[in-house]
Amino acid sequence: MNIDVCYTPELIHQFDVSDKTVVVIDVLRATSCMVAGLGSGVASITPVASVEECEALGAQGYVMAGERNGEKLPQFHLGNSPFDYMEKSLKGQKIATTTTNGTRALYLSKDAPEVIIGAFLNLKAVVNHLSKSKRDILLFCAGWKGKYNLEDSLFAGAVLDGLKKQAEFDSDAATAAFYLYQSMGKDPYYFISRSNHAKRLSKFGILKDIEYCSRCNEFDVVPKLKNGELVV
């Protein structure tokens, strides 16, 4: 199997996802929240593009979650913190969520035969799952408003590092992500906390989210997209 990396949604047209397993990556914080929630007993998470769609699902009994530019929307039950998603009261509940970057990357992956969710929180589970894949793989970084970002690229490098014995990666994007991880991977928190996104988030006083999203292997789950909702 071959693995490639797409650094931002604005480059996804360069890749054919129709025969690949796509790993959607939005470390700060959408995919970390999804892993934390589904790893803590949430029944399903339905990603939607707009606030209106989220509210429509809210009217059907879904817990509404999400952010715009890093901030919780006032009418929503949950923001975009992994701690929000781990609340005991959410066990067995369905969540509808809309976020700035992660939701867009999920939408753009919809033609792939398999879409899974990756974050440092489930790194080992993702690597184990992919190591058994018969398909080629695309690691799809959600980026930030279309721009390259450090934390998602670093996670892509971590996955490549975990699969280096089983898989080929010969694209320049994958090679660069692999070497980025070699130079930064010893201490993801150090580098992630210095990323542009972390600096933006720290204005909202959520350093504990950044620290938590940099932790590896807190959950042994691989959320998958099935009929528009994420489940494990």
Next chain:
Amino acid sequence: MNIDVCYTPELIHQFDVSDKTVVVIDVLRATSCMVAGLGSGVASITPVASVEECEALGAQGYVMAGERNGEKLPQFHLGNSPFDYMEKSLKGQKIATTTTNGTRALYLSKDAPEVIIGAFLNLKAVVNHLSKSKRDILLFCAGWKGKYNLEDSLFAGAVLDGLKKQAEFDSDAATAAFYLYQSMGKDPYYFISRSNHAKRLSKFGILKDIEYCSRCNEFDVVPKLKNGELVV
């Protein structure tokens, strides 16, 4: 001054070039050729988008140069090898050139107040020039057909490394290029020869071009775009 990195022409809309010095980078091989030619006494190099425009300048006495997909066009005098550009007979001549990636990046930089040409061949000259800049700087990688590429990103990292004491760089793209260079920069030829582009070029039997384009500081020139032509 602040420095940022644009990894491919398909992301250039994310940057405002109107107040910046833009360094156009196409290590394999357009900007290496430009540095080699202008460093060897060529009078000027005029980058044009199409084969037809190149031929129109050829009719006015310009030496025609360029490639499509790495191969010289049969009606042209020169291909896209730095050795072509260093021929003694070209001293004082004007060259018109069209290439797959480099020309596009130059065209997309046209609104910037200053556009210069960077390659490993003139790395130190570029760093020295930029260290005196009063403007912010964008390192603009030509990429390969819109995709991220290793050799241009590595050169961007080399420039950042050279300017780390004088300049700020806080974007994730710049941070990643800087760390990529930390992990690969000791031996650019080793990594560049393993890049996708080098593998494509090696099919044309031009490994000596790749080796030459990986050399640092062969020329102490900084080609600049002035009224549509590159001069030193």
